[in-house]
Each structure stands twice: as C-alpha cells, then as structure tokens.
Amino acid sequence: MSDTEVDQRRSDGSLRHLLTLEALSRAEIERLLNKAQTFVRPLGVAPPIGDGLRGVTVANLFTEPSTRTRVSFELAAKRLGADVVNLEMQLSSRTKGESMLDTVYTLQSLHVDVMVIRDAEPGVPGLVAANVAPHVSVLSAGEAHVSHPTQGLLDALTVRQYKRRFEGLSIAIVGDIRHSRVARSSFHAFRTLGAPDIRIIAPPALMPADDEFAGCARHTSLTDGVRGVDVVMMLRIQRERMGQADLPDADRYFAQYGLTAEQLAHAKPDAIVMHPQPMNRGIEIASDVADGPQSVIRDQVRNGVAVRMAVLADVIGSRGGSIEGDD
Amino acid sequence: MSDTEVDQRRSDGSLRHLLTLEALSRAEIERLLNKAQTFVRPLGVAPPIGDGLRGVTVANLFTEPSTRTRVSFELAAKRLGADVVNLEMQLSSRTKGESMLDTVYTLQSLHVDVMVIRDAEPGVPGLVAANVAPHVSVLSAGEAHVSHPTQGLLDALTVRQYKRRFEGLSIAIVGDIRHSRVARSSFHAFRTLGAPDIRIIAPPALMPADDEFAGCARHTSLTDGVRGVDVVMMLRIQRERMGQADLPDADRYFAQYGLTAEQLAHAKPDAIVMHPQPMNRGIEIASDVADGPQSVIRDQVRNGVAVRMAVLADVIGSRGGSIEGDD
Amino acid sequence: MSDTEVDQRRSDGSLRHLLTLEALSRAEIERLLNKAQTFVRPLGVAPPIGDGLRGVTVANLFTEPSTRTRVSFELAAKRLGADVVNLEMQLSSRTKGESMLDTVYTLQSLHVDVMVIRDAEPGVPGLVAANVAPHVSVLSAGEAHVSHPTQGLLDALTVRQYKRRFEGLSIAIVGDIRHSRVARSSFHAFRTLGAPDIRIIAPPALMPADDEFAGCARHTSLTDGVRGVDVVMMLRIQRERMGQADLPDADRYFAQYGLTAEQLAHAKPDAIVMHPQPMNRGIEIASDVADGPQSVIRDQVRNGVAVRMAVLADVIGSRGGSIEGDD
Numbered sequence: 017m018s019d020t021e022v023d024q025r026r027s028d029g030s031l032r033h034l035l036t037l038e039a040l041s042r043a044e045i046e047r048l049l050n051k052a053q054t055f056v057r058p059l060g061v062a063p064p065i066g067d068g069l070r071g072v073t074v075a076n077l078f079t080e081p082s083t084r085t086r087v088s089f090e091l092a093a094k095r096l097g098a099d100v101v102n103l104e105m106q107l108s109s110r111t112k113g114e115s116m117l118d119t120v121y122t123l124q125s126l127h128v129d130v131m132v133i134r135d136a137e138p139g140v141p142g143l144v145a146a147n148v149a150p151h152v153s154v155l156s157a158g159e160a161h162v163s164h165p166t167q168g169l170l171d172a173l174t175v176r177q178y179k180r181r182f183e184g185l186s187i188a189i190v191g192d193i194r195h196s197r198v199a200r201s202s203f204h205a206f207r208t209l210g211a212p213d214i215r216i217i218a219p220p221a222l223m224p225a226d227d228e229f230a231g232c233a234r235h236t237s238l239t240d241g242v243r244g245v246d247v248v249m250m251l252r253i254q255r256e257r258m259g260q261a262d263l264p265d266a267d268r269y270f271a272q273y274g275l276t277a278e279q280l281a282h283a284k285p286d287a288i289v290m291h292p293q294p295m296n297r298g299i300e301i302a303s304d305v306a307d308g309p310q311s312v313i314r315d316q317v318r319n320g321v322a323v324r325m326a327v328l329a330d331v332i333g334s335r336g337g338s339i340e341g342d343d
Numbered sequence: 344m345s346d347t348e349v350d351q352r353r354s355d356g357s358l359r360h361l362l363t364l365e366a367l368s369r370a371e372i373e374r375l376l377n378k379a380q381t382f383v384r385p386l387g388v389a390p391p392i393g394d395g396l397r398g399v400t401v402a403n404l405f406t407e408p409s410t411r412t413r414v415s416f417e418l419a420a421k422r423l424g425a426d427v428v429n430l431e432m433q434l435s436s437r438t439k440g441e442s443m444l445d446t447v448y449t450l451q452s453l454h455v456d457v458m459v460i461r462d463a464e465p466g467v468p469g470l471v472a473a474n475v476a477p478h479v480s481v482l483s484a485g486e487a488h489v490s491h492p493t494q495g496l497l498d499a500l501t502v503r504q505y506k507r508r509f510e511g512l513s514i515a516i517v518g519d520i521r522h523s524r525v526a527r528s529s530f531h532a533f534r535t536l537g538a539p540d541i542r543i544i545a546p547p548a549l550m551p552a553d554d555e556f557a558g559c560a561r562h563t564s565l566t567d568g569v570r571g572v573d574v575v576m577m578l579r580i581q582r583e584r585m586g587q588a589d590l591p592d593a594d595r596y597f598a599q600y601g602l603t604a605e606q607l608a609h610a611k612p613d614a615i616v617m618h619p620q621p622m623n624r625g626i627e628i629a630s631d632v633a634d635g636p637q638s639v640i641r642d643q644v645r646n647g648v649a650v651r652m653a654v655l656a657d658v659i660g661s662r663g664g665s666i667e668g669d670d
Numbered sequence: 671m672s673d674t675e676v677d678q679r680r681s682d683g684s685l686r687h688l689l690t691l692e693a694l695s696r697a698e699i700e701r702l703l704n705k706a707q708t709f710v711r712p713l714g715v716a717p718p719i720g721d722g723l724r725g726v727t728v729a730n731l732f733t734e735p736s737t738r739t740r741v742s743f744e745l746a747a748k749r750l751g752a753d754v755v756n757l758e759m760q761l762s763s764r765t766k767g768e769s770m771l772d773t774v775y776t777l778q779s780l781h782v783d784v785m786v787i788r789d790a791e792p793g794v795p796g797l798v799a800a801n802v803a804p805h806v807s808v809l810s811a812g813e814a815h816v817s818h819p820t821q822g823l824l825d826a827l828t829v830r831q832y833k834r835r836f837e838g839l840s841i842a843i844v845g846d847i848r849h850s851r852v853a854r855s856s857f858h859a860f861r862t863l864g865a866p867d868i869r870i871i872a873p874p875a876l877m878p879a880d881d882e883f884a885g886c887a888r889h890t891s892l893t894d895g896v897r898g899v900d901v902v903m904m905l906r907i908q909r910e911r912m913g914q915a916d917l918p919d920a921d922r923y924f925a926q927y928g929l930t931a932e933q934l935a936h937a938k939p940d941a942i943v944m945h946p947q948p949m950n951r952g953i954e955i956a957s958d959v960a961d962g963p964q965s966v967i968r969d970q971v972r973n974g975v976a977v978r979m980a981v982l983a984d985v986i987g988s989r990g991g992s993i994e995g996d997d
Contacts (some may be wrong), residue, residue: 060805065725071392073418084776087755091727094753099421101414114624119996122620126392126418143584214549230356293776297768308788317779398719400745426748441951449738449947452971453745454717474986478714 022145025153030334033145034327035153035161037204045208049173052326056173056319062323067097072332075123076102078114078134078157084293088317089132092324113143120144124152130328133134134158153331161195166327167292168201170319172209174312175247177319178288182206186213188242188283190273191300192222192252193229198292199251203229217241219273221262222253238273249290250275250301258299266299276302276327279309288312349472360472361654363490364531368660372535376500379653383500383646390648394424396462399659402450403429405484406443409550411620415644416552418466419651428455437455440470447471451479461485466532475526480658488522493654497646499536501639502574504646506614509533513540515569517600518578519549520556525619526578530556530581544568545581546600548589551582565600569610576617577602577628577638585626603629607637615639676799684988687799687808688981690817691858699862703827706980708825710973717975721751726986730756732788732811733770738947739811742771742971743786746978749751755782767797774798778806784982788812805983820981822855822945825972826863828966829901831973832942836860840867842896843936845905845927846876847883847953852946853905857883871895873927875916876907892927894938903944904929906953912953918955930956934964942966 018316024040025032031044073282074093076086093100103123107115116135123131131148133141134157141163145154158164161286177257179185194197206214216224217235235241243250259265264272280289288300289311295304306313351360351367358371384390401420403413413429420427430450434442443462450458458475460468461484469489473480485491506512516532520526520543533541541607543551544562561569569575586592591599602616616628624630633640678687678694684696711717729745730740738755747754770789772789777785785802787795789812795817801806812818812914833839840861847853847870854860862870870878871889888893914921918926934943943955943965951957960967 018955059779059781062725063727071389073390075414083757083759084773085758085776087729088780089753091753099418103410103414105410111624113629115621118620118622119411121641122644123414123642125386126415126648127384127386127645149386174863271842293772294769295772297765310958314775314779316779321780331567398716400717402741428744430737432737438951442948442956445948446738448968449971450741452713452968453742453975454711454713456971476713597832662712 018324022142024145031330032334034165034331035141035145035156035159036107037159037165037168037201037208040208042208042210045169045172045205047328048169048293048323048326049176050329052169052173052319052322055322055325059318060312063095063174064130065095067330069093069096069098069332069340072098072130073126073128074098074100074130074328075128075131076100076132076157077100077119077123078104079107079133080136081139082134082158084317085134089155089157089324091330092321093130095321096325096328098130098328111136111179116140116144117147120148124149129153130155132157136160137171138162146185151335155327155331158197159195159236164197166199166320167198167325167329170316171198171249171290171292171325172205173319174290174316175206175288176209177315178312179246182210185247186209186245187211187214187247187249188215188217188245189249189251190217190275191239192253192257193218193226194222195254196251200225203232207231213245215241215245217273219263219269227291238275238279239282242279245283245287247288247290248275248280248283252292252294252296253254253300255296255299267271270299274300274302275300275305277305277308286310290316292316300340349469351472353661355660358657359661361492362468362472362481362486363484363494364495364528364535365490367535369537370533372499373648375496375653375657376503377436378657379496379646379649382649382652385640386645389423394420395656396423396425396659398418399425399457400453400455401425401427401457401459401655402455403427403459403484404446404450405429405431406434406462406467406617407463407485409461409485411644414463415481415647416484416566416651417653419648420457422492422648423652423655425655436563443467443471444474446621447475449554451476456480456659457482478663479661482654482658485524487539489558490526491524491528493647493650494525495532496512496618496654497643498525498576498617498647500650500651501617502533502615503536505639506573506640509537510539512538512574513542513543513572514538514574515572516542516576516578517544517565517568517582517602517624520545520583521549521551523578526551527555529576530559534558540572542572543570544600546590546596549601565602565606566609567615569606572610572614574617575602575607579619579621579623580627582623582626583593589612599627601625601627601629602632602670604632606637609631617643619643628664643656676796678799679931680862680988685984687990688819688985689795689799689808689810689813691822691855691862693821693864696862696864698824699826699859702823702977702980703830706827706973706976707825707977709979713968713972716748717917719749722983723747723750723986726752726784726787727780727782728752728754728784729782730754730786731773731777732756732758733794734788734790736788736812736864738971739788741813742974743809743978746975746982747784749975750979750982752784752982756833760814766791770794770798771801771838774802778803783807784809785987786811786874790814791853792816805933805989809811809981809985815851816854818851818855820974820977821852822859823947823981824977825852825856825903825944826859827973827977828864828944828970829860829942831969832966833900835865836864839865839901839904840869840899841865841901842871842899842902843897843905844870844871844892844929846907847872847905847912848878849874849908850905854882856903857886860883869895869899869900871927873917873923891928891932893936895931895942899937899941901942901944902929902934902937906946906948906950909950909953923952928952928954929959931959931962940964944970948972
C-alpha cells in the first residue's frame, strides 16, 4: 500500500485527521493535551459525560484485534454522546486496498463522521484519509510499526502531569524500538514538546534504522541507558521474536533488558515508569516495578480515554463548535 | 427447514414483518419508499436523529457474517433511539431449527421487539416470524438465495431517485441470478412498481429456473442484454464458483460478463449502474465503472440505512404511532 | 487460581460485589428479589427504561462465550441508562491471572464502574474483586462449576412468582449436579429462602461430593426423586460427557433422566418445570414438556434481565442513591 501523503489539516488550519504526530506543531500538540486534561478525572470520580457529539457517528474499523484500544475509543466517543459501531474485519491481502476503500465508502454513505482505523500494514490510514469526503475525519488507532498518535499524546500527557515541563527532561525508551509504533509516536511528541535528551535502548537487532530517531543517544546496555533519566518508557516485545537469530531468549532478554528494581535504581529517584500495555511481566518488566510506586501505567490508560475524547472533540468541534470537559 | 407461510401483516392490514416483497402491494412499497425518502440526507449533512423508537429493543441475529448489513440496521435503529444488541451465532445444523427458536424465545423474553434475522438457509426468518409473540416483528436481513427485502427496497428507492417513475424503464440485472437473493427481491420491487422491461443476463449455468423471473427477457450476451437500458444492476459473484463446471474462470467471466465502459456504452447514455456490494472489482465490474459518473452504488448504501429506518419505524409505529424523518 | 475470600459487602453493610449467594442473608436475597420484581413486565408490555445508571460504565468481560447471558446483562445495563462495552477475550492459560488483572486494571482506569465477569476457571471473579478499587463492583456471570449467582436469584424469583413462599416447598434439581454452577447457586437461594425439601437427582457419576448440597435427599431414580415435588429444575448436560465411562449415552440418558410428560406426572399437578438454557431437547428434557403448560422457562429469561437490573441498581445505588422500576 503506497504511503499517501495527506494533509491532516483543513484549509483553515484546524485539525481534520490524526494519522501521525510528525506534522503537528508544538502549539497543536499542547492544545490537544490541554483539551485532554479537561477530560481527566481521578480514579473513582465519574468521568465527564456530554452530548457534544450527539448525532455524530464514530466507526471503529480494526483489521487487527486490539480490545483495549477499541474500548478506549468506544468509551471516549460514547461519553461525548456519539453513536459508535465496531467493525472487526479480516481483509484478504490480495484485494485489501480495494476492500478497505469500499468498506470506507460504505461507512461514509452510512453517515459515519469519524473512522478510527487500526491496521497492521503501513499506509492504510493515510490511504483512507486521502479518499474520504471532506466532512469525514480519520483517526489512526495504530498503523503497522509506523505510528500510533493517540498513544504518543497520552504518553506526553502522562509525562507532563508528573514532570510539568519537557525542558530539561531525560527520557529512556527501552525495548523493541525497531518494530514499535509507540516508540515512534511518543518520541515525536516528546521531541516536539522540547525534551532535550531522549535515549533509545535496545539489543542491536531491535535498533531502528540509522536515519530514524534523530538526535537520540543509542544504548545497548540498559544500565547505561537509564542512568539519571526522569522517565523510563518500556515497550512490549513480541514473544514470537524471542530466541530468534540475533535475539536472546526470554530469560536472557529479561536479564539484559527487563526493567527490575535494580535497573530502575540507576534512574533518578523520582523517575516514572511507563508501558503501553499489554505487558509481558517477567520479560520486559518485573512485576514489582510494573505495580510499584514509580509506575504510572494506569495513569496512561486513564489519560488514553481523555486524549481520545479530546481528539474526537477537536476534529468534530472544529467543524463548527467547541467541546470541552470543564467550564 | 420448512418454508412456513406467514402473513406479514396484522389483522388491521399494517405491516408487522418484512420477510419478502412478494406479497406487498404497490401502495405498500410506495409507502415504505416515501417514508424512507424522509430519512435521506445528502452526504455531509447530518442524518436525522430521533427517539421514535426509544424504549424499543432491536436484536440483530446473524448466523452468517455480514458486517455492512449489520451496521446499516444497527445505525438505523440507533438513530431512531432504539437499544440494539448484536448476536453472531454459529448454530450446529443438526439442531438448528430448535436452537434458533430457543434463542428467539429468549430474545422475546428479554423484551426484544424487533428481530433482524440473517441466515444462509431458506425458511429461517419465516420460521421465526411464525413463532414469535404478536407484538414482535421479524425483519429479514437476507435469507439464503430467496429474499433480501430491504435490499430490494433500497434498490427501488435508488432507481426512483434517478428515474422518477418505473413506467417505461428498462432494467438489466446481470450476473449470478440463480443464487441471488438480491436479484429476486429487486426484481419483485421493480416489477410491482411498474417496470415493464426487466432483463436478466447470465451465463447459462447461473440462469434461474424457468418458472422464476416471469416475464423477464433472458440473455446470455451482456452486450445484447444491456442495449438501451436505463438501469444496469450488477450482482456479486462468489469467487468459489469461478472455473467450476460450466462456468468460465475469473478472467473469462470478466471478459464476457464484467461491466466495462465499453459494455456500458450500449446502455442509454444516462443509464445508472448499481451493485449491492461487496464488489469483486475486475471480475463482475471494472473499477472505473464502479467509481464512474454513472455509478450510484454509494447512493444505494445511503438509501439502505434510510430504508431500514423506514421499515423499523413502520412496523413499530403501526403498533401505535407514526415516526418520520421530516415534518 | 486461588480461591480468594472476598467480602461482598461494603463496611456499611451494603452490597458491593455479587460473586456467590452463599454469604447472603435471607433478608438480602429478598431485598434483591423485591427490587427485581419492580422491573418485571409481562410479555408485550414495554420494559421499564430509566437513567438511574446514567454516567455509569458496565463492562462485560467474558472469557467463555455465552451470548444469552451477555445480552441479558447488556440490556439490563442499557435500560438503566449505563454505557456498556463488551469484551470477549481468550487468555492464554499460562499467564491468565496476570493478563486478567492487567485487563481489569485497564478497565478500571477507563472509569468502568461494574465488571461483569464470566470465566470457566474457579476463582477468577473473586481474584478480580479482591484487586479492584473500592468504587468498582464485580458481578459474576458464571464461575466454572462453582457459582452463577444471578441465575440463582432468577430461579428463586421464578419459584416465588408461582409458589409465593418457599416454606413447605419440595424442589427437585435434576441432571449434571456435579458440574453445575446453576445447581449450586439455585440450591443456596432456595435453602436460604426457606425451602425445606430440596432433592438432587443424578446418575452416580454426576452426583456432587458428599459434603456438598447439605441436607438434600439424593436420588438416582428420576421417578422416585420427582414424586410429589412443587418444582422440577432440569440442568443442561454437556453432550461431550455422554457415553463416557460411567455415563449412559444420549438415548439411555433421556430414557433414565430426561423429563417427559410421564415422569412429570409423578410431581404435583401444579408443579412448575424450569431449565437454565440452552436446552438439549430430547436429551435432558422432552420438547413437549419444555413447551408445555407447566414450563416456566421463558419466565426465567424475563426474570433474568429484571434480576440483573436489580443487582446493578443495588450495587451502584448503594454507592449513593436508590434506583427502582416502580414508584
């Protein structure tokens, strides 16, 4: 599938699609984070419920399963009053582009306003965005290894809640960087927001290409990489990759790259620990760290639904009004 | 499963079930089309939202997957304020009739008011309709090769929008007529509404039995069949049938029965092209025709949700009130 | 998975979780039945619709499929105005406990207030309840062979509707008692509510352990067991068990333990017949009995959604208000 170049903005500069964070300015990202913050509530406090999206239809079109992300988008849309339909489709690879577009045209004709697309192949969200009618918005819910923009935003929001500002921060991203859409999107968010020191830590076989993650220090030693950082962001590693050529097996991976209390002690004392989930406990992260006092993993989830509410409200609201969680 | 004969009407003549278009009068079909038209909005204009079905529960009970049709019914019901539950069930063939009825009795006891049934075997929607309580309505969402009444209505609505009246129209239905519930239902709608010249075009192996499609001219040549028609309605062909005994393979099928610009040129200059989707582009229809200026395929989809809103509003509204999209 | 002991009540004595009926007092069960009764409507009368749970999010987290129970909980929640999300997950057994808890923490962080859990392994609902935040409630929708509390309540409600009081009642539970969560929960409900004579009837291989079903007479003869009872409650038998060691095949099972009109004639003339569904007609119950005048099987289904509304309203309402169906 060709990697179609799509402008995410309308001619008046407002945000229409969210496919990648790369083209967003610092001001745009901060606007989305500020809006998301209005939707954040502490655990146990009822989430904001509104009808700002009443009459709007959101379709979750997922061609690879991801229950957690689907539910997060679904609740974000429902809490703003939208109608939501879920489609989980297996498209045969031979006719995938065509089938995807025909499905998208069908949804568009059913008066779907926002299409949330998740696909294992690069280019699909962009292809859809390039072909829908002007009033339709496309949000990526994860595109191959390329991009996962709402994850990048929720990671940035989480860091901001704990560290206030990105200037002066050291952030370590650890694990399967090469195949990670999360690493790419979060890196772009952190960098755009001003984080000066972003480090990537991975075994050589999981390092990204040289021209990616510009300006990041690269470490193959976890101990060296996390030294003195404010944020340790762990990535999920696919069990299937374990023990393959050039990769250690699960036990050796954990010994070398798993985040344990001992390894975390090399970071700053108030460093926060993040993970996009689902976690492989005992492989990329020790359970006591995942559940420990420095972990902000559950904040990430809570922030995820707030970010998705903000993005939905932003792309729809900028068609004509403004939708916020707080007055 | 026996093909139970069910009266689709209540004793006062109002519509209770929609299983087939065969028993509907011209006035009844026109009433449904008129009501559907009140729910039609152009692309980009918000669809009508109401609460005429508030407190009503609609269950989509599909035993063969059809995401598009399910979503169309789901949005139709939600936009009228109904609660919707989706059930996708595999019933073992040995006990299918019993299991289906027990499931239906369960749904009925859960206060489901409308059951939307899709099944690959003939007779199931009728069997259900014959057994539910008097206040429950059954809508077929596709019954084997037999019937797909809401598809017939949406096809008729689409033709009416472009051609105004059926008197004097020539309509060609092309492809796997033998196995097509769409062809059967649309034929009945067109015929009842007064279309004088309906032609069926298919390879000999895909022609229906002699006693079906009464009064239709039969063509094995696409060129001959589409000559001078106002409407060309293409059907989906199952790839699995390709290359079987008596059937050409995909390339030869496209050469003989695929609708290309060259073939379409034999129809009237303002002929419209229809397809129920999903399309096999390059097999039954050329992509440039599917996406070309004469294609009304996306109108069909838009009309589909309007027709389903109309049918839901009609069968429920005639229990006591009236529900329309426009005043 | 360890069988965590969890207190189902808050410190003020109100009900927070519903995992088992064993710890509930007669007054608590009667309060739930009374509340459920306010939500019961005859077939054909619109069910009560409210917004007592507006702003509340209910997640159905099912790791074994059960469409009927899922739909019953889904409609109960929607009719009280809650948002509902459905998750059907297959968790690999190796990491099941961890994966389940991480999923649950995710749902909690998404501001899910009630988790409805169904799992084939014992201990899972209790494990979840022991780990969620104080404002979150956990409802079991079926736990292995151990417990199915809302089924027990709906069975009790059904008996009460027909027999008014439990004092003096004779109740026969027939079939695969050993593996049945339904039998266990309904037994506890009947016993707590005062039924003096509860009999279990099963082939020897399907009898429960000696220390279970205390005080119940045990019969291996159906004829002896149902003699003079007020209630005959049949259980579903797994076809897979048929014809295994120590078990008769399906035909012989039906001959010995299937409820036929002849066998039912040994019960009281006004005895009612119950079954939790889905039924194996012709194996554990004859079709004419299942559909006959003494069958209250469809009442059970109707009562199921009322019971689930009552439980949802109770656990949420006791956080701060009161929600009923009737004034």
